[in-house]
Amino acid sequence: xxxxLAAWMIAALLALALVAPAAAGTRVALVIANSAYRSVPRxxxxxxxxxxxxxxxxxxxxxxxxxxxxxxxDLEAALKTFAQAARGADVAVIYYAGHGMEQGGLNYLVxxxxxxxxxxxxxxxxxxxxxxxRSVDGATRLKLVILxxxxxxxxxxxxxxxxxxxxxxxGLARVEPSGDTLxxxxxxxxxxxADGDGGDSPFTKALAxxxxxxxxxxxxxxxxxxxxxxxVTDQRQEPAIYGSLGGDPFYFVAPAVxxxxxxxxxxxxxxxxxADWRLAAMADRRAGALDKAVADYGQALQVNPxxxxxxxxxxxxxxxxxxxxxxxxxxxxxxxxxxxxxxxxNNRGRARDGKGDVAGAIADATEAIRLAPRSDAPYRAxxxxxxxxxSWDLALADANQVVALQPDGDAYYQRGAVYDGKGDVAxxxxxxxxxxxxxxxxxxxxxxxxxxxxxx
Numbered sequence: 001x002x003x004x005l006a007a008w009m010i011a012a013l014l015a016l017a018l019v020a021p022a023a024a025g026t027r028v029a030l031v032i033a034n035s036a037y038r039s040v041p042r043x044x045x046x047x048x049x050x051x052x053x054x055x056x057x058x059x060x061x062x063x064x065x066x067x068x069x070x071x072x073x074d075l076e077a078a079l080k081t082f083a084q085a086a087r088g089a090d091v092a093v094i095y096y097a098g099h100g101m102e103q104g105g106l107n108y109l110v111x112x113x114x115x116x117x118x119x120x121x122x123x124x125x126x127x128x129x130x131x132x133x134r135s136v137d138g139a140t141r142l143k144l145v146i147l148x149x150x151x152x153x154x155x156x157x158x159x160x161x162x163x164x165x166x167x168x169x170x171g172l173a174r175v176e177p178s179g180d181t182l183x184x185x186x187x188x189x190x191x192x193x194a195d196g197d198g199g200d201s202p203f204t205k206a207l208a209x210x211x212x213x214x215x216x217x218x219x220x221x222x223x224x225x226x227x228x229x230x231x232v233t234d235q236r237q238e239p240a241i242y243g244s245l246g247g248d249p250f251y252f253v254a255p256a257v258x259x260x261x262x263x264x265x266x267x268x269x270x271x272x273x274x275a276d277w278r279l280a281a282m283a284d285r286r287a288g289a290l291d292k293a294v295a296d297y298g299q300a301l302q303v304n305p306x307x308x309x310x311x312x313x314x315x316x317x318x319x320x321x322x323x324x325x326x327x328x329x330x331x332x333x334x335x336x337x338x339x340x341x342x343x344x345x346n347n348r349g350r351a352r353d354g355k356g357d358v359a360g361a362i363a364d365a366t367e368a369i370r371l372a373p374r375s376d377a378p379y380r381a382x383x384x385x386x387x388x389x390x391s392w393d394l395a396l397a398d399a400n401q402v403v404a405l406q407p408d409g410d411a412y413y414q415r416g417a418v419y420d421g422k423g424d425v426a427x428x429x430x431x432x433x434x435x436x437x438x439x440x441x442x443x444x445x446x447x448x449x450x451x452x453x454x455x456x
Contacts, residue, residue, distance in 0.1 A: 026089040027062040029054075030082040030135075034098030036069045039115045040154040046097035049148055049204040053095045056208035060252040062093065072111040075127050079135045087138035093146065094132050097204070100149030101126070101156075102173040109149060116155040133177055142218075142250055143181040147172065148201050157407045161437035177243040184222060186229075188240035192406070202232045203239050215255030219245070223279050227309055235312050235343035236375055274304040281313065293317060308334050312344060319350050327351035342371035346378045353385060361385045376405040383414055392422040409439030416448065425452060 033050035035043045047068060054064045065085075067078050079094075086092035099110035103119065108126035110116070116125060129145070136143035149172065174189040186203035206228040210221045222241045229239050277300035284293040297314035300307050315330030331348035334341055349364030362385045368378035379401040386395035399415035416431030429452055435445035 027057075027060075027091045027093075028082070028085045028089045028139075029057045029062040029064045029093040029095065030078060031057070031064055031066045032070060032075070032078070032094070032096045032098070033066075033068045034070060034096075034110070034112050037099065037110075037112050037114075037154075040099075043098060045201055046148075049097040049201050050095065052204055052208045053097075053146075056211045057093065057095075059212050062091075069112045071113040072125060072127065075109070075111050076131075079127075079131055083135040083138060086136055086143075089139045090141045091144070092136040092139035092142075093144045094136055095146040095148075096132070097148040097201070099153070099155075100129075100147060100172055101153050102171065105173050106130075107172045107175060109147075110155070114155075116159055118160040129172075129175065129183075133181065133183070136181070137179075141180065142245070143177075143179070144184070145177075145182070146184045146207070148186040148204050156438070175242050180245055182218070182222075182241055182243040182245065184239065184241045186237070186239055188238045191238070202229045202237065206232075211252045214253040215251060216253070218250045218252070220279070221252070223282070224275070227275065227278065230309060230312075234338070234341045234372070236372065236377070274300040274307045274310060276300075277303065278307075278310055278313070281310070285317070290317060290321065306337055308337050308341070311337075312341075312347075315344070315351075316347060319347055319354070322354060324351045324355045328355075340371055342368040342375065342378065345371065346381055349378075349381055349385070353381075353388075358385050358388050362389075374405065376402050376411070379405070380411070380414060383418065387418060387421060390421065392418060396422070407438075409435040409437075409442045409445065411435075412438065413442055413445040413448070416445065420448065420452070428452060 031050050031054045033046035035046040037043065050066065050068070054066050057064050063085075065078070065082065067074070070078060082092075082094070096109055098112075101108050101110060101122070103122050107129035108122055109129065109132070110126050114121070114125040116122060129147075132145050133143075136145060171187055171191045172185055172189055175183050177183050184207075186201060203225065206225045207221075210216055210224055213221075216224075222239070226239045226241075229237055277296050281293040281296035281300070284290070284296055294314055294317055297310045297317070300310040301314075304310075311330045311334045315327045315334065318324075318327035318330060328348055328351045331344045331351065334344040335348070338344070345364045345368040349361040349368065352358075352364060353361035362382055365378045365382035365385060368375070369382065372378065379398045383395045383398035383402065386392075386398065395418045396415070399411070399418045402411045403415055412431045412435035416428045416435060419425075419428035419431060429449065432445045432449040432452070435442050436449065439445075
C-alpha cells in the first residue's frame with residue numbers, strides 16, 4: 001500500500017514538473033531569420049544577423065531556440081512553443097530579422113511563403129506584432145522584442161489595393177507596449193534600416209557587442225546602440241525603443257561589483273558626459289520640451305565640442321523649428337569634422353531651401369546623392385527644389401528614382417505633382433490615384449486629385 005502511494009506521489013510530481021513554468025532566473029530567447037522568400041528576392045543578411053544575436057544571447061545566459069525561413073504555419077508554431085517556455089521565466093526575448101511592414105497603423109512580420117498580392121492578404125498571410133508580444137508576456141522580469149525588420153517593402157509595388165481605408169506605411173508604426181515590455185526597432189517608426197556592408201546589420205552588430213558588456217544597464221545600452229548606428233550610417237538610420245520599465249536596473253551582464261539594493265537613496269545625477277547630455281536631450285525631445293533639448297545638446301557640446309551626434313541632432317531640431325541660420329551653422333560644423341556625412345548635406349539643403357537659397361539646396365542634395373546613392377531622402381528633396389525652379393524634367397528624373405527606391409504614397413504624390421506641373425494631367429491623376437491606394441489618408445494627394453477633377 002505504501003509502495004503504491006509513493007509511486008503515485010512520484011508520478012504526480014513528475015506530471016506537475018512537465019507543465020510547470022520556467023524556474024525563477026531563467027532566460028529564454030527565440031531567434032528568427034527569414035531570408036529565403038519565395039515571391040520576392042532573397043534577403044542576404046538575416047541568417048548572419050540571427051547567428052550574431054543567438055551567440056550573444058547564449059553568452060549572457062539565455063537558452064536560445066534558433067529558427068530559419070519560417071512559413072506562416074511554422075512561425076505560429078514557433079511562437080506557441082516559445083510562449084510556453086517563457087511562462088514564468090525571468091526574461092524572455094524574441095529577435096526577428098526579415099521583412100516586416102505596417103498597414104493601417106498595425107505592424108506585421110512577413111513569413112517566407114507570403115505572396116501579399118492584395119492588401120487584404122496581409123491579415124491572413126502575415127503575423128501581427130501583437131502575437132510576439134503575447135508570446136513573451138509570461139516572463140516575470142523583462143519582456144523584450146527586437147525587430148531588425150524595417151527594410152524596404154518589396155511587396156508594395158505589385159500589391160493590389162481593395163479600396164479600403166487602411167494605409168500602408170514606410171517601415172513600421174510606433175507601438176506602445178505595457179508591463180515591463182520593451183520593443184526595439186532597428187530603425188525608428190516610419191523609416192527603413194540598412195543591411196550594412198560587412199554581412200551584419202549595423203543595428204544587430206552594435207546590440208550584440210553591447211549586450212555582453214558587464215554593468216551596462218539596458219536603457220543606457222540601447223542609447224549607445226542608437227548612437228553607434230547613427231554614426232556608422234551617417235545619421236540615416238536611427239534605432240528606437242518603445243515601452244518602459246520600472247525603477248530597478250536590468251543588466252544582461254551584472255556589474256563586477258553588485259549594486260546594493262539597500263543603499264540609501266541619492267539625488268538624481270546631473271549628466272557628466274556628452275553622451276549623458278544627448279540622452280537627456282532625447283528624453284526632452286520625446287516629452288516635447290524642445291527648448292530644453294536644444295540647451296541639452298549645447299551642454300553636450302560644451303563637454304565635447306567635436307560631438308558630431310549632438311551637432312547633427314541639434315541641427316535637425318533647428319530645421320524643424322524653422323531656425324535656418326543656426327541649423328546651417330550646426331551642419332557646417334558636422335561637415336567640417338565628417339565631410340562624407342550625406343545626412344548633414346541633405347539637412348543643410350533643407351535649411352538653405354527654407355532661407356530661399358534653392359541653388360544652394362540643390363547643390364547640397366546633389367552631394368548627398370553622390371555620397372548615398374541608394375538613399376531616397378536626397379532625391380525627394382532635390383525633386384522638390386527642382387519643382388520650385390520649374391525644372392520639370394530634372395524633377396521628374398529624381399521623382400522616378402524615389403519611386404524606384406521607396407514606392408510609398410508620398411513618392412507617388414510627389415511624382416504626380418511633377419506631372420501636374422508639366423501639364424500631363426493623365427499621368428498626374430494616375431500617380432495621385434496610386435498615392436491614395438497606398439495611403440488613403442494622404443490629404444495632399446486627395447486635394448490635388450480633386451483639383452484636377454474640377455479642371456483647375
